[in-house]
Amino acid sequence: MRMEIEIGPEEISGPLNLSQTITSGQTAEPEWEQTAQGFLDVDEVGVHQVKLLIRQQGPSDSPRLVINIISPSKIPSLELLVKKHIIHSLRLKDDLNQFYSYFREDPIERIFAPLRGLRLMQGTNLFESLICSLLSQNNSVLLWNRSAKLLEKYYGRVAYFPDGTAYHLFPDPRSLASAIESELHERCLVGYRARYIVEASKLVCTNRLDLEALRNETYERSRKKLIEVIGIGPKVADCFILYGLGKTEAAPVDIWIHKIVKDLFFDESEISKDEVGEFLRCRYGHWAGYAQLYLYYYARKKWNKGKRS
DNA sequence: TCCCAGGGAGGAT
DNA sequence: ATCCTCCATGGG
Numbered sequence: 001m002r003m004e005i006e007i008g009p010e011e012i013s014g015p016l017n018l019s020q021t022i023t024s025g026q027t028a029e030p031e032w033e034q035t036a037q038g039f040l041d042v043d044e045v046g047v048h049q050v051k052l053l054i055r056q057q058g059p060s061d062s063p064r065l066v067i068n069i070i071s072p073s074k075i076p077s078l079e080l081l082v083k084k085h086i087i088h089s090l091r092l093k094d095d096l097n098q099f100y101s102y103f104r105e106d107p108i109e110r111i112f113a114p115l116r117g118l119r120l121m122q123g124t125n126l127f128e129s130l131i132c133s134l135l136s137q138n139n140s141v142l143l144w145n146r147s148a149k150l151l152e153k154y155y156g157r158v159a160y161f162p163d164g165t166a167y168h169l170f171p172d173p174r175s176l177a178s179a180i181e182s183e184l185h186e187r188c189l190v191g192y193r194a195r196y197i198v199e200a201s202k203l204v205c206t207n208r209l210d211l212e213a214l215r216n217e218t219y220e221r222s223r224k225k226l227i228e229v230i231g232i233g234p235k236v237a238d239c240f241i242l243y244g245l246g247k248t249e250a251a252p253v254d255i256w257i258h259k260i261v262k263d264l265f266f267d268e269s270e271i272s273k274d275e276v277g278e279f280l281r282c283r284y285g286h287w288a289g290y291a292q293l294y295l296y297y298y299a300r301k302k303w304n305k306g307k308r309s
Numbered sequence: 310t311c312c313c314a315g316g317g318a319g320g321a322t
Numbered sequence: 323a324t325c326c327t328c329c330a331t332g333g334g
Binding site for chain 2: 025026027133136137138139140141142143144196230231232233234235236239252253254255256257296300
Binding site for chain 1: 324328329330331332333
């Protein structure tokens with residue numbers, strides 16, 4: 001089954017820059033591959049496997065998304081399900097203009113213009129978001145994306161599509177919990193993180209770490225529970241809370257955020273990572289995740305010459 | 310070659 | 323509480 005749907009400006013709150021959003025290194029899931037027909041997202045929508053090719057038509061300020069849907073079987077109202085899926089995962093209902101206008105007098109205001117339309121992404125699979133966040137620690141976007149795709153290749157189910165293509169889905173907790181650590185290490189190039197992946201997967205399997213239940217917890221409580229897990233520290237926890245749980249008051253503090261916040265707000269004087277996170281949550285409230293995203297992109301461009309590594 | 314990547318654990322102060 | 327060092331791996 002094959003069809004095409006559109007999501008127009010009337011369904012998108014404020015500007016959208018799809019390309020910038022996809023390639024901004026967020027840890028919700030591995031980056032959607034860029035193809036000639038658009039960005040490729042193979043995912044499960046409800047219980048249905050779908051292959052989506054997504055492209056943007058029109059400028060950031062009048063965005064229109066065109067989505068090609070390919071699914072193995074005929075599914076009633078799949079168009080509507082996919083539309084909801086995309087609106088959710090690209091957070092199209094977040095009113096970016098409100099964000100921009102709230103902080104018009106703020107130091108980060110000058111960062112907005114070139115990044116206009118950049119959005120947070122919302123992972124659609126909690127376990128996947130957790131593992132991707134784990135993989136990203138002390139790693140480059142390039143490498144953790146590759147590892148995530150190797151996890152799919154060796155431990156994920158295969159989804160077959162009527163156009164003759166097949167893709168590996170992200171593995172379930174059970175597959176990774178039963179993985180042999182040394183094998184996972186060799187196959188997926190995850191380094192010392194192999195142990196963390198297997199341990200976290202076991203906790204999820206046995207329900208000692210109930211990811212779904214964290215949705216109903218406050219930011220502080222979910223963070224506290226996550227940090228108890230081996231391999232999950234403040235930054236990985238915040239990544240999962242932001243990109244997985246979608247709690248936008250979370251502001252993951254990595255070296256770049258630490259550096260740029262110090263630079264912009266504290267005149268280079270000493271401030272700890274914890275204090276930076278608290279500062280961002282306090283200053284930007286439920287927009288803290290967005291502030292962090294914009295600051296991160298800005299910092300990378302400023303000091304890293306925008307290279308993707 | 311050395312340095313670093315969207316950090317964190319385990320140890321010593 | 324704060325400050326080390328080490329951790330695997332590949333890309334600049």
